[in-house]
Amino acid sequence: MDRRSFLKFAGISAGLFIGGVSFGKGSINLPKPSPKSPRVIVIGAGWSGLTVAKYIKKGNPSVDVVLIDKRAHFFSCPVSNLWLVDIVPLEMLVHSYLKAADTYGYHFLQATVIDIDRNKRKVYTDKGVIDYDFLVLAPGIDYDYGRWNIKDPKELEIARTKYPPAFIPGSEHIYLKKKIHNFEGGEFVITVPPGLDYRCIPGPYERATLIAWFFKKNKVKGKVILVDPHSDPPVKAKGFHYAWEKIVNGYIDYYPNADIKYVDVINRKVRTEAYGDIDFTDGNIYPPCRVADIVYKIGGVKKGERWANIDPLRYNLIGDERVFVSGDARNQPFSKSGNTAATEAKYIARRVLASIAGRDIPYKPPITLCYSAVDENKAVWVRLTYKYEKGQFSFARVRTDENPSQKNFKAYMAWAKAYYKDMLAAD
Amino acid sequence: MNRRDFLKTCGLMGLLIEGKIAFSHSPSEISFKGRVPLKREDGRPFNIKDVKRYEPYIFFYPYTSTPCILVDVGKKAEGGIGKGNSIVSFSLICSHQWAFPTPSETFITYYGPDETSLVDRGNVIQCCVHMSVFDPLKGGEVIDGPADYPLARILLDTDREGNLYAVGVEGKDQFSEFFQANRSTLKRLYGSLQKAKEIVKESRVMRLKYYTKEEIKC
Ligand SMILES: Cc1cc2nc3c(=O)[nH]c(=O)nc-3n(C[C@H](O)[C@H](O)[C@H](O)COP(=O)(O)OP(=O)(O)OC[C@H]3O[C@@H](n4cnc5c(N)ncnc54)[C@H](O)[C@@H]3O)c2cc1C
Ligand code: FES
Numbered sequence: 076m077d078r079r080s081f082l083k084f085a086g087i088s089a090g091l092f093i094g095g096v097s098f099g100k101g102s103i104n105l106p107k108p109s110p111k112s113p114r115v116i117v118i119g120a121g122w123s124g125l126t127v128a129k130y131i132k133k134g135n136p137s138v139d140v141v142l143i144d145k146r147a148h149f150f151s152c153p154v155s156n157l158w159l160v161d162i163v164p165l166e167m168l169v170h171s172y173l174k175a176a177d178t179y180g181y182h183f184l185q186a187t188v189i190d191i192d193r194n195k196r197k198v199y200t201d202k203g204v205i206d207y208d209f210l211v212l213a214p215g216i217d218y219d220y221g222r223w224n225i226k227d228p229k230e231l232e233i234a235r236t237k238y239p240p241a242f243i244p245g246s247e248h249i250y251l252k253k254k255i256h257n258f259e260g261g262e263f264v265i266t267v268p269p270g271l272d273y274r275c276i277p278g279p280y281e282r283a284t285l286i287a288w289f290f291k292k293n294k295v296k297g298k299v300i301l302v303d304p305h306s307d308p309p310v311k312a313k314g315f316h317y318a319w320e321k322i323v324n325g326y327i328d329y330y331p332n333a334d335i336k337y338v339d340v341i342n343r344k345v346r347t348e349a350y351g352d353i354d355f356t357d358g359n360i361y362p363p364c365r366v367a368d369i370v371y372k373i374g375g376v377k378k379g380e381r382w383a384n385i386d387p388l389r390y391n392l393i394g395d396e397r398v399f400v401s402g403d404a405r406n407q408p409f410s411k412s413g414n415t416a417a418t419e420a421k422y423i424a425r426r427v428l429a430s431i432a433g434r435d436i437p438y439k440p441p442i443t444l445c446y447s448a449v450d451e452n453k454a455v456w457v458r459l460t461y462k463y464e465k466g467q468f469s470f471a472r473v474r475t476d477e478n479p480s481q482k483n484f485k486a487y488m489a490w491a492k493a494y495y496k497d498m499l500a501a502d
Numbered sequence: 503m504n505r506r507d508f509l510k511t512c513g514l515m516g517l518l519i520e521g522k523i524a525f526s527h528s529p530s531e532i533s534f535k536g537r538v539p540l541k542r543e544d545g546r547p548f549n550i551k552d553v554k555r556y557e558p559y560i561f562f563y564p565y566t567s568t569p570c571i572l573v574d575v576g577k578k579a580e581g582g583i584g585k586g587n588s589i590v591s592f593s594l595i596c597s598h599q600w601a602f603p604t605p606s607e608t609f610i611t612y613y614g615p616d617e618t619s620l621v622d623r624g625n626v627i628q629c630c631v632h633m634s635v636f637d638p639l640k641g642g643e644v645i646d647g648p649a650d651y652p653l654a655r656i657l658l659d660t661d662r663e664g665n666l667y668a669v670g671v672e673g674k675d676q677f678s679e680f681f682q683a684n685r686s687t688l689k690r691l692y693g694s695l696q697k698a699k700e701i702v703k704e705s706r707v708m709r710l711k712y713y714t715k716e717e718i719k720c
Contacts, residue, residue: 178682414632418648442648444632456720458620458633460646474620482718489609489631493599496683 103203105182107139113208113431116198118188118369120144120172122153122413123402124213125498126420127427129179134428140181141207143200147185148172149499150244152275153413154491156282159241159252160289162451167491168244170499178500188214191373193395209427212375212383213402213420214367216243216274216411219381222363224337233340238360242274254357255286260296261356264345266335268363269304272382274403274411277457279361280308280315281447287323288450299327302345302353306332310410311447314455314477322450322479338362364411366404375400382406388438388463390423396430399423408468410443410459417494418442438463440471446487453479454487533654534564534671539704540572547665548707550584558612560594560603560713561705563656563668567688567698568677569594569603570656570668572707573612573638575625580641583658591656591668592642593675596629598649600680604691607716612638620720621646627653630720642673651676668705 107114115131117124120142128142151168158168176183186200191210198205218240220226225234239247255263263286267279283301290297308315319327334348338360344352365381375392377384383400384393387407392398401423402416409415419441429436443459455477462471476483495501540548540561553559559572572591575582579590595602596610603610610629617624620635626645627636634647642653657670681688681699688698711717 421648421650442632476720482716482720485607485716485718486609486630486720489601493601493631493683497599500682502683502685502687 101203103205105141108137112137112139114139115209115427116207117142117211117213119213119215121215123416123420126417127211127401127424128181130421130424131427132179132181134424141184142181143184143186143188145187152244155248156285157448159255160285170495170501175499188369210398212370212400214369215403216364217367219363219365223335230340234360238340238358240361242361251359258295258297258357262300263297264300264302264355264358266361267303268361271309273364276410277310277445277447283327284315284318284323284449287326291323291326301327302330302333304333304335310457311455311477314479318449318479370404409441412443412445414444415441446490448484449479452481452484454483455479456483530673532670532672533675536564538563538668538702540666540707541704543706543708550660550664550666553589556614558710559707560710561707562702563705564701566700566702567692571612575638579639581655590638591658592653593656595676595680596634597651597653597676598632598634600676600683601629601631603714605714607718608714609718611717630718
């Protein structure tokens with residue numbers, strides 16, 4: 076490769092500066108299986124995007140699949156609560172995108188998607204521009220601090236930096252872990268977002284329980300303050316209450332029905348309707364969620380809404396048959412979980428392949444299966460299946476095991492490892 | 503046809519003459535052919551009379567490391583052999599993400615008729631890793647859960663004395679995915695992937711509960 080084509084490939088020829096954002100202006104040339112191969116670009120190499128990319132390629136190797144993520148490596152949110160308190164090692168969570176791409180035969184491009192021209196079917200990234208025939212947006216979530224009146228840029232920065240939510244993987248988790256381990260006493264606050272459309276419904280409860288377990292184990296003179304707008308954990312409530320009473324008693328205070336109005340990150344207070352101001356020493360402020368920025372940017376969210384405006388069964392953006400949205404970014408009322416995202420992604424892969432072939436396929440709803448650990452070797456789970464009738468989704472079946480047990484914990488670990496193998500060829 | 507394929511075909515034809523083959527009613531692809539005698543732990547032939555009703559057995563076929571389940575489900579089952587056509591066998595590699603029994607534990611196992619499962623009935627094979635449920639009465643088809651494919655069926659045959667043989671694999675097997683996904687575990691269990699991929703010449707049958715320390719049920 077000569078220097079010019081290298082620069083073209085890497086897309087790092089002189090960047091174009093538009094509206095304060097720097098685009099790589101060169102086009103990104105990636106070899107296709109054949110010149111006629113349709114190209115599918117998948118944006119976001121999380122639980123959804125990785126599965127979509129793998130199963131499109133597996134379903135039809137002649138399709139050119141490009142998986143784009145701004146991250147250099149995969150960091151799992153599921154099981155990360157256990158890593159925060161040293162129950163599992165980091166190697167369990169972190170995996171190489173390259174091994175997945177090499178094993179499954181798609182391209183992995185480490186780049187940040189900055190814009191998309193849906194008329195010209197071009198994706199603009201910081202590394203350059205790339206054309207698509209079909210596009211799958213799987214960029215996950217972002218935080219919506221405004222709903223808790225954290226709007227001032229200084230407060231926003233403190234909230235993001237000093238009290239990271241750690242529901243988007245990477246630096247946030249690493250800093251949160253340091254905070255937990257360095258905590259010497261006082262109130263460690265954890266907030267739960269309202270509603271059911273935040274990432275990982277049981278996530279904050281699992282985290283609160285495990286941090287309390289960690290404080291108890293290490294005889295920290297502090298406790299977890301769990302501030303929750305719900306009247307009870309929406310899932311696995313019995314299991315969590317059991318843990319709070321029997322396993323971490325004295326190390327957790329639960330504040331249900333706390334209508335959170337504002338979090339004063341400067342003076343460290345959570346302002347609630349029910350309890351007034353709740354003071355904290357340190358903490359983990361998890362605010363409401365919304366779809367990741369890129370979906371807003373391309374006009375994929377209806378005014379006043381927070382999730383992608385897509386066909387509920389076909390997953391394409393309304394009015395655009397070539398752009399699909401999957402994973403936590405979706406607007407269907409499924410629990411925002413990795414299991415939901417990955418089971419749904421197989422259906423979306425088939426749907427994209429069907430679109431390429433000009434066919435249709437029957438709808439198949441996803442499945443939610445979510446484990447939560449309550450100490451170093453016990454867990455509970457909930458399993459939800461869905462159905463779509465008369466224009467509405469509802470549960471087809473709800474199953475749960477709320478008795479914390481070792482067998483559930485083993486199944487939890489097996490659940491995650493099997494997903495890492497499937498998504499990332501991690502073994 | 504090369505020599506190996508030729509011998510394999512001859513082997514299968516031999517069987518057709520010698521005894522019955524547990525073919526399913528819905529014709530589907532045979533992904534592996536090869537006649538292997540099943541043996542008891544003491545080395546004697548494993549006979550159809552050795553099969554206890556509702557008791558899951560494990561043996562390895564066609565590769566040293568690929569487990570199969572053999573069970574008498576107590577009533578006529580698709581592709582079943584034996585007096586009541588109730589003895590069936592499946593590859594015990596979950597078709598979802600390739601969970602399989604190891605000596606320390608298994609998440610995939612058979613649930614007897616009186617046991618409860620995620621589909622509110624017994625007589626199923628269930629995998630608790632992501633909760634896929636398979637029907638051993640209907641050729642291993644998926645009843646519930648994320649698996650896209652039925653369990654691959656192991657074709658069984660008996661000789662005149664009633665001794666059992668595994669003779670082929672029918673349906674979509676998961677062997678290549680299984681080897682890819684479980685590389686390090688197989689290396690640990692068998693010393694190398696190459697050893698894990700050796701084709702068996704005979705296979706010992708044992709009760710699943712004796713092979714694995716813990717059957718994890720959900
Ligand atoms: C602490 C925690 C515990 C959890 N526990 C569980 C659990 O036990 N079980 C379970 O099923 N689920 C669990 N979840 C939920 C699960 O992690 C999410 O539901 C899942 O990650 C959603 O997948 P996704 O692909 O939609 O999003 P993500 O996995 O977040 O992937 C989105 C990807 O898009 C990339 N991206 C975004 N924008 C751009 C852009 N502009 N350019 C390039 N790349 C971009 C991001 O870098 C990211 O890698 C948990 C989550 C957390 C945080
Ligand atoms: S591996 Fe068996 S259900 Fe997933």
